[in-house]
Amino acid sequence: xxxxxxxxxxxxxxxxxxxxxxxxxxxxxxxxxxxxxxxxxxxxxxxxxxxxxxxxxxxxxxxxxxxxxxxxxxxxxxxxxxxxxxxxxxxxxxxxxxxxxxxxxxxxxxxxxxxxxxxxxxxxxxxxxxxxxxxxxxxxxxxxxxxxxxxxxxxxxxxxxxxxxxxxxxxxx
Amino acid sequence: xxxxxxxxxxxxxxxxxxxxxxxxxxxxxxxxxxxxxxxxxxxxxxxxxxxxxxxxxxxxxxxxxxxxxxxxxxxxxxxxxxxxxxxxxxxxxxxxxxxxxxxxxxxxxxxxxxxxxxxxxxxxxxxxxxxxxxxxxxxxxxxxxxxxxxxxxxxxxxxxxxxxxxxxxxxxxxxxxxxxxxxxxxxxxxxxxxxxxxxxxxxxxxxxxxxxxxxxxxxxxxxxxxxxxxxxxxxxxxxxxxxxxxxxxxxxxxxxxxxxxxxxxxxxxxxxxxxxxxxxxxxxxxxxxxxxxxxxxxxxxxxxxxxxxxxxxxxxxxxxxxxxxxxxxxxxxxxxxxxxxxxxxxxxxxxxxxxxxxxxxxxxxxxxxxxxxxxxxxxxxxxxxxxxxxxxxxxxxxxxxxxxxxxxxxxxxxxxxxxxxxxxxxxxxxxxxxxxxxxxxxxxxxxxxxxxxxxxxxxxxxxxxxxxxxxxxxxxxxxxxxxxxxxxxxxxxxxxxxxxxxxxxxxxxxxxxxxxxxxxxxxxxxxxxxxxxxxxxxxxxxxxxxxxxxxxxxxxxxxxxxxxx
Numbered sequence: 001x002x003x004x005x006x007x008x009x010x011x012x013x014x015x016x017x018x019x020x021x022x023x024x025x026x027x028x029x030x031x032x033x034x035x036x037x038x039x040x041x042x043x044x045x046x047x048x049x050x051x052x053x054x055x056x057x058x059x060x061x062x063x064x065x066x067x068x069x070x071x072x073x074x075x076x077x078x079x080x081x082x083x084x085x086x087x088x089x090x091x092x093x094x095x096x097x098x099x100x101x102x103x104x105x106x107x108x109x110x111x112x113x114x115x116x117x118x119x120x121x122x123x124x125x126x127x128x129x130x131x132x133x134x135x136x137x138x139x140x141x142x143x144x145x146x147x148x149x150x151x152x153x154x155x156x157x158x159x160x161x162x163x164x165x166x167x168x169x170x171x172x173x
Numbered sequence: 174x175x176x177x178x179x180x181x182x183x184x185x186x187x188x189x190x191x192x193x194x195x196x197x198x199x200x201x202x203x204x205x206x207x208x209x210x211x212x213x214x215x216x217x218x219x220x221x222x223x224x225x226x227x228x229x230x231x232x233x234x235x236x237x238x239x240x241x242x243x244x245x246x247x248x249x250x251x252x253x254x255x256x257x258x259x260x261x262x263x264x265x266x267x268x269x270x271x272x273x274x275x276x277x278x279x280x281x282x283x284x285x286x287x288x289x290x291x292x293x294x295x296x297x298x299x300x301x302x303x304x305x306x307x308x309x310x311x312x313x314x315x316x317x318x319x320x321x322x323x324x325x326x327x328x329x330x331x332x333x334x335x336x337x338x339x340x341x342x343x344x345x346x347x348x349x350x351x352x353x354x355x356x357x358x359x360x361x362x363x364x365x366x367x368x369x370x371x372x373x374x375x376x377x378x379x380x381x382x383x384x385x386x387x388x389x390x391x392x393x394x395x396x397x398x399x400x401x402x403x404x405x406x407x408x409x410x411x412x413x414x415x416x417x418x419x420x421x422x423x424x425x426x427x428x429x430x431x432x433x434x435x436x437x438x439x440x441x442x443x444x445x446x447x448x449x450x451x452x453x454x455x456x457x458x459x460x461x462x463x464x465x466x467x468x469x470x471x472x473x474x475x476x477x478x479x480x481x482x483x484x485x486x487x488x489x490x491x492x493x494x495x496x497x498x499x500x501x502x503x504x505x506x507x508x509x510x511x512x513x514x515x516x517x518x519x520x521x522x523x524x525x526x527x528x529x530x531x532x533x534x535x536x537x538x539x540x541x542x543x544x545x546x547x548x549x550x551x552x553x554x555x556x557x558x559x560x561x562x563x564x565x566x567x568x569x570x571x572x573x574x575x576x577x578x579x580x581x582x583x584x585x586x587x588x589x590x591x592x593x594x595x596x597x598x599x600x601x602x603x604x605x606x607x608x609x610x611x612x613x614x615x616x617x618x619x620x621x622x623x624x625x626x627x628x629x630x631x632x633x634x635x636x637x638x639x640x641x642x643x644x645x646x647x648x649x650x651x652x653x654x655x656x657x658x659x660x661x662x663x664x665x666x667x668x669x670x671x672x673x674x675x676x677x678x679x680x681x682x683x684x685x686x687x688x689x690x691x692x693x694x695x696x697x698x699x700x701x702x703x704x705x706x707x708x709x710x711x712x713x714x715x716x717x718x719x720x721x722x723x724x725x726x727x728x729x730x731x732x733x734x735x736x737x738x
Contacts, residue, residue: 115206115209118209118213119208119209119210119213122209122210122212122213130213130216131216134213134216134217134219134220135220137217137220138217138218138220141243144242145242146242146245146246149242149243149246150246150247153206154206155206155246155247155250156247157246157247158247158248159245159247159248163248164245
């Protein structure tokens with residue numbers, strides 16, 4: 001769990017009751033963002049519920065860099081006010097995440113960045129973003145040979161020669 | 174805003190950053206992928222499993238199947254994959270060994286079987302034994318989609334053992350062979366309470382079992398032998414139906430016939446059925462009477478997408494049938510007008526894949542416009558697929574454009590090479606109707622046949638006559654035309670020493686023939702050439718034909734843009 005520190009209750013100037021959140025990244029960047037934008041994150045929503053219970057606003061420390069955090073905020077800002085089925089806690093989870101054109105462009109980043117985003121989305125419990133990232137990664141390795149998969153994702157072959165052909169090789173012959 | 178948080182206080186207590194380990198192979202640090210949580214890896218693996226092309230995958234070498242490859246990458250991947258039963262629940266029918274292994278790996282997860290033709294094995298072992306193995310215990314069966322069982326009763330176990338999880342059943346040619354008594358072997362099943370999607374093609378069905386179905390969300394029937402009354406009964410018990418596709422065609426081959434067809438039965442007298450959630454209704458190869466009767470018996474939402482192919486009987490007048498059916502669709506009795514006034518584009522194209530029946534298919538489904546030129550025309554487009562060869566297509570198009578539903582159309586896209594020959598200006602006479610406000614005309618995929626004088630044909634540029642260019646000379650008489658687009662057109666040169674250009678008609682003769690008044694203003698319009706394999710000579714011809722051209726863009730062949738003023 002991230003550390004929570006006290007923050008004054010604040011609102012966005014000129015925007016009525018829209019509240020602000022202070023997010024602190026692992027590289028110590030303080031990012032102020034409207035609560036509405038981050039409401040897609042179940043993790044943030046739960047934190048905010050906690051604030052309301054204690055009548056105290058806090059900064060939320062997040063264990064990833066400001067670069068990644070800004071990407072996540074960009075995603076949440078884009079879908080601000082949109083209903084996405086995957087993010088509805090009351091809806092039955094869809095069998096598969098739909099293809100969203102904007103997401104494909106948004107996730108056109110290098111492999112390491114993609115992995116950081118998916119980890120951040122998982123941490124923040126933004127299921128729609130996790131789904132889109134998973135689709136993007138799956139597309140990267142789909143149809144590839146085992147060797148190519150290792151290369152693409154930087155995974156080492158740690159099998160012994162015996163393991164490499166057993167037990168699952170039964171189905172690959 | 175005041176923030177009472179110091180950076181040191183924050184970082185003194187923070188947890189280790191998830192993204193701290195950036196993969197740097199030169200330092201032998203682990204890849205970020207090895208650090209991500211198991212549930213994310215499973216999510217990615219699941220996408221693999223879902224994204225596999227289920228139909229036909231068992232015709233491919235097993236080694237190309239990604240779901241197997243991921244167990245060969247590393248220990249962690251293998252362990253995660255083997256511990257995830259749902260990854261293995263799509264049971265392939267390669268051979269009994271693989272099927273047995275998959276059934277074991279998927280543990281108690283519901284299983285999904287999609288198999289292409291069981292008889293076409295492409296040199297691989299027969300799938301029949303594997304299928305039999307799967308169907309021995311149908312209690313885990315969730316989806317069964319198979320083609321071409323050709324009369325054998327492999328589904329017999331389903332008659333006695335319930336399939337309580339079965340949600341999807343799609344069968345193609347299940348029982349097309351008669352049994353010893355000359356009767357068909359109808360599909361019958363034990364209890365299938367969760368069945369939601371049923372598709373039967375050339376598969377005889379036991380009426381009692383079919384009658385027991387309810388709460389379907391998707392139903393497709395073709396050559397099934399069910400009376401229409403029974404079908405309507407099931408529809409009335411399926412208020413959440415979102416997709417309904419039914420074929421009315423006659424089976425011409427007696428040996429292949431599996432029973433009656435809806436067209437042979439009259440629509441039963443019964444209350445109208447409400448299908449408030451129906452998203453798409455496809456009525457295929459139906460004659461006008463049945464089409465109208467069916468629509469009258471089903472109450473569908475105003476925004477239901479409709480697809481229909483019309484089957485014409487020899488004694489019927491084709492044009493009357495088409496128009497009557499279209500009117501019925503465009504303005505159904507007792508219902509408000511459909512969402513047509515928003516249509517801005519009329520797309521007409523040949524329907525080339527419908528076999529030899531004569532029919533017209535009209536789609537109001539944006540999905541059906543896939544593959545059409547993506548230049549904004551798809552938006553709000555009424556797409557008309559046609560295969561009508563022997564009636565007055567021009568009158569038909571005039572009729573279509575005169576319908577209130579299409580009154581807002583200002584773009585006409587013609588993708589047609591059969592019944593609207595450009596070399597005959599009469600074919601396009603509807604475009605000159607001053608009551609139509611056509612601002613954009615798109616010719617898509619046309620082949621311009623160029624007759625070349627071959628005396629010195631190797632010299633460039635060739636002297637040739639363009640068979641269609643007289644038409645272009647007339648287009649500037651379209652009262653509202655602003656833009657002519659040639660998209661993915663190309664030139665086919667017909668070189669021959671004795672080639673002769675087509676008989677030339679002057680523009681005045683054409684105007685007289687088409688009864689275009691001299692007083693009609695000649696308008697300048699822009700010509701756009703997009704992704705066309707045409708040469709500069711043709712471009713020059715078009716430019717002269719248009720009279721005044723604002724801009725030409727040559728896209729596909731990467732030639733620089735041509736500008737004329």
